[in-house]
């Protein structure tokens with residue numbers, strides 16, 4: 423009888439402790455990633471959710487957002503569900519058959535973080551690859567004019583003078599190791615266009 427009573431006393435305590443553990447882990451998850459509450463809401467929790475609404479220059483508030491300097495991603499961010507969902511949804515957005523692009527930057531979907539996706543026309547199969555904390559450390563003095571458009575600047579195309587070769591620095595998605603890559607040709611133009619987005623620069627600024 424005594425044993426039964428003590429068991430019944432422990433049971434609610436175990437339940438309360440489990441509840442506290444769940445609450446703490448939930449709030450830690452939110453505190454540990456650097457995504458803001460608004461960003462977490464925009465990313466959502468469904469990796470099959472598909473395209474994200476594009477921020478464009480047609481809307482004053484969205485244009486102000488596109489002008490922000492994006493914040494770096496931490497290693498914890500890259501290991502989070504939010505990052506994986508964002509990555510999937512950015513890919514869906516850039517591949518949207520109604521409005522296809524060759525690159526996309528996180529600020530274009532309302533996430534002010536240093537993440538770009540670039541279609542690697544210089545690699546076999548021309549895959550889209552993601553580059554967290556991408557920045558260009560070298561721009562070749564050799565430059566060429568080429569046509570550009572932007573998913574955030576609807577119904578416009580123009581020529582821009584860009585370096586023909588660049589060196590891009592970024593963090594490996596899995597290990598967070600700093601990496602760099604020397605890129606030339608059209609893919610180098612995409613890297614320049616997308617990393618500009620992380621600094622709040624649009625290609626139309628070069629006119």
Ligand SMILES: [Zn+2]
Pocket residue numbers: 571572573574615619
């Ligand atoms: Zn763009």
